[in-house]
Amino acid sequence: MNKNLIVIIxxxxxxxxxxxxxxGLSEINKDDLVKNVRILTSPDxxxxxxxxxxxxxxxxxxxxxxYEIGLKFAGEDEYFQHLTVEYNKIESPAVFKxxxxxxxxxxxxxxxFVLRGFTGSNSFTLPxxxxxxxxxxxxxxxxxxxxxxxxxxxxxxxxxxxKWKNEEQDWGTNYPREKSLVAKKHGAKGILFxxxxxxxxxxxxxxxxxxxxxxxxxxxxxxxxxLDAANTLLSKTGFSISDCQxxxxxxKKPLSMNLTTKAQIEVSAIYEKNARTMNIIAMIDxxxxxxxxxxxxxxxxxxxxxxxxxxxxxxxxxxxxxxxAVLEIAEAFVKAGIQPKRSVIFVLFASEEQGLNxxxxxxxxxxxxxxxxxxxxxxxxxxYGDSIQVGNGLGxxxxxxxxxxxxxxSFNSMVERTWNGGGADATPFHEKGxxxxxxxxxxxxxHLHLPTDKVETxxxxxxxxxxxxxHLTVMEIANGNYVREExxx
Numbered sequence: 040m041n042k043n044l045i046v047i048i049x050x051x052x053x054x055x056x057x058x059x060x061x062x063g064l065s066e067i068n069k070d071d072l073v074k075n076v077r078i079l080t081s082p083d084x085x086x087x088x089x090x091x092x093x094x095x096x097x098x099x100x101x102x103x104x105x106y107e108i109g110l111k112f113a114g115e116d117e118y119f120q121h122l123t124v125e126y127n128k129i130e131s132p133a134v135f136k137x138x139x140x141x142x143x144x145x146x147x148x149x150x151x152f153v154l155r156g157f158t159g160s161n162s163f164t165l166p167x168x169x170x171x172x173x174x175x176x177x178x179x180x181x182x183x184x185x186x187x188x189x190x191x192x193x194x195x196x197x198x199x200x201x202k203w204k205n206e207e208q209d210w211g212t213n214y215p216r217e218k219s220l221v222a223k224k225h226g227a228k229g230i231l232f233x234x235x236x237x238x239x240x241x242x243x244x245x246x247x248x249x250x251x252x253x254x255x256x257x258x259x260x261x262x263x264x265x266l267d268a269a270n271t272l273l274s275k276t277g278f279s280i281s282d283c284q285x286x287x288x289x290x291k292k293p294l295s296m297n298l299t300t301k302a303q304i305e306v307s308a309i310y311e312k313n314a315r316t317m318n319i320i321a322m323i324d325x326x327x328x329x330x331x332x333x334x335x336x337x338x339x340x341x342x343x344x345x346x347x348x349x350x351x352x353x354x355x356x357x358x359x360x361x362x363x364a365v366l367e368i369a370e371a372f373v374k375a376g377i378q379p380k381r382s383v384i385f386v387l388f389a390s391e392e393q394g395l396n397x398x399x400x401x402x403x404x405x406x407x408x409x410x411x412x413x414x415x416x417x418x419x420x421x422x423y424g425d426s427i428q429v430g431n432g433l434g435x436x437x438x439x440x441x442x443x444x445x446x447x448x449s450f451n452s453m454v455e456r457t458w459n460g461g462g463a464d465a466t467p468f469h470e471k472g473x474x475x476x477x478x479x480x481x482x483x484x485x486h487l488h489l490p491t492d493k494v495e496t497x498x499x500x501x502x503x504x505x506x507x508x509x510h511l512t513v514m515e516i517a518n519g520n521y522v523r524e525e526x527x528x
Contacts, residue, residue, distance in 0.1 A: 062514060063375030067367050067507050069499035075104075075363035076422065077494045079341075080353035087354060088248070088345025089390040089397075090126030090314030097341055101319045101366065101387050108370045110321035113384060119317040122400040124390045125249045126314030129154045133348035134305035135262055137271045138164070143303070144271060149244065149350050149490055151268050154306060155232065155261040156248035156344060157216050164303040165228055167193045167272050170295045171287050172201055172210075173218040175225070179205040187295040190226030193302050195272060197284065198232040198242065198263060203291060214251030219261050229260040229304055233269045236281040237288075241266060245488035246344040246352040248392040260306040272300045307348075316342075318397045319387040323372055327380035327519065334407070335517045336384045336415040337509075338398070339365045340391030340464055344488055355494045357487055360422030361478075362387050364506045371510055379517030381413060388464050391419075398464035402471060409471040413523045414438055414516050417465040417477045420487075421505040423498040424480030429508075431465065432456035435474035437524045442476060442512045449511070450504045454481060459527065474526050478509050 078084075078100065085093030102118040114120040133154060135146035146152045171183040173196030183196070196218060200210045212218045215232055222230045234242040244263050249255070269280040276298060278286075287294050319341065325331030339361030343354030353359070369385045371377075388397035405412070414435075427446065432439035439456060446453040461469030462477040469475045480501060486492035515521060 061375065063371030063377055063510060064507055066371040066374045067503065067510060069503040072363050072367055072502055072506060073494060073497060073499055075366060076355050076359040076497065079359035079362060080355045080494055082351060086345035086352045087341060087343040088128065089124050089316040089342045089393060090311065091128060091345060093345065094316060094342060098317055098319055101341060101362065104366050105319070105321040105369065108373050110323060110369055110373065110385065113320040113322035114318070118319050118321055120320055120401065121315060121317045122389065122396065123313045124316050124393055124396055125255065126311040127157055127249055128309045128345070129158060129347040130307045130309065131348040132305050132307060134303060135264065136303040137268060138301040138303060139271060139274055146268060148348060150265070152262050152264045153244045153246055154347050155215060155263060156246065157255060158261040158306055158308055159257045159259040160306050160308045161229065161258050161260050162305040163228060164301055165191065165193050167195055167298045167300055167302050168295070169195050169273065169283065169298055171293050172197045173221060174210050174212055175221050176211060179208055181205050181293065183293045183295050184225045185293065189222065191228055193229045193231060193304065194222040194227040195231040195233060195269065197235055199235050201288065203288065205291070215261070216249070216251030217253055219256070219259060220253045223256050223259050231302065232263045233266065233280055235284060236266050237284050243489060246347065247488065248344050250392070250394055255310060255312070257310050260304045262304065272298055272302065275299045316389045318389050318401055321369065321385045323379060323383045325380050325382040326378040330380040330519055331382050333381045333411055333413045334384055335381050335413055335513060336386060337365055337368060337513055338386040338388055338415065338464055339418045340397065341387040342389050342392055344392055350490060352488060352490055353493050355492050355497060356420050356422040356483060357492060358419050360420065360497065360502060361418035364418045364421055364509065367506055368510045368513060377514065379514070380519045381517045383513065383517050391464055395464055395466060398467045402467040409473055412468065412473045413521065415465055415468040415473050415475045416509060416513060417463060417475065418509055419463045419477065420479050420483040422502045423496055424483035424501060426454050426481045427452045427505050427508060428454055428457050428479045428481055430457045430462045430477030430479060431460060431469070431475050433459035434469065434526050434528065435476065435524060438474045438476055438521060441515050441521060442508060445511045446508055450508055452501070452504050469526065472526055474524055476512065478505055480505060
């Protein structure tokens, strides 16, 4: 080989390696990302339910990691920013049995039923009543409870609302929690939710947390049951659960009925109204005398939905993947010796699944002025899928174009410009006028809130690309190559 050519190749390789090192890209790799996801999804952390010992262990792991990296404390208590949330730990036993003509079928947790995150504790065997969508809105000329007595019975209802509306108004029961309160108000002792059977892809039995508004009835069991279990309870009526949805949707009228079948339910849960949890916050000070008072926030939620009576919901993609990504980006900054002009704040939010509580708390307690937050970048469900989505391309188009240009140069994995609005933990920032980006992957929700959301389902190659794209985007913004824009709402 020509000696001059060898020299050129060596110089090119050296330049490429140095460029990788200077940006910190060489510090980001799929093996480290997957390793930290594996730790965060371990049984020791018990599904990272906010307020639980498992979540506290995960938060301490993250704090220890940030300390090891060498990042500055930025919480009120070193790395921790404390807040209170509702907490409901579902313990053993968790029993669901269907009883038809005296024959009992024992349900398997995770296959035939799961508990809603806000379930109460109780034990009983009672008749079951089908009450359609579980809506009581006489003002909209629709009431599933109008002509049926549900007192001291178990109510079975569709988990979702109708896709049609009366009077073009919202049904007012947007969360299963609120439907539970309606059922309890009418005298029911417990509730069984069923996914809409006629959807192209009916929702599976997903774990949940305490999302929605209203009281917490501590003695009111709330289950999500399978379509097969629903059909077993309907077996004496001559209708399938699909038939029921079809008839209601066609006529836009209730189809409530006593089922002459029973269910046995036993649930044990520990409820606390004011459980203590925490965000984890670290910081790199900006190097520019002027720009250091401007901030780039890189965040992800650490929490997931916990476990149910020994059934673990690991939350690998949602959102151990985003949490590990934030830690990896922070480490890349430090190891590469990157000294950004703007200050960079790394946050792992608590209680996203419960209603963005950690992000809301962070925003509510931000004292430096929202105009000082140049941008917020959120990573949520970035561990598997087919391609990269960067949300809020319509709300912050200049910011979005930075990510897009980086992608076109280095990865070529982004899909077209995506939605307007923050999304998930970016939402409270967006509402304050902060330009936001939401890094996620396409088709990333196949295992959402399921026991199958394990580290083995990850797509490590794509995962690494997303994190590198986010990292380079953070660098561009932090180094002053972006002037904060007015967002489009």
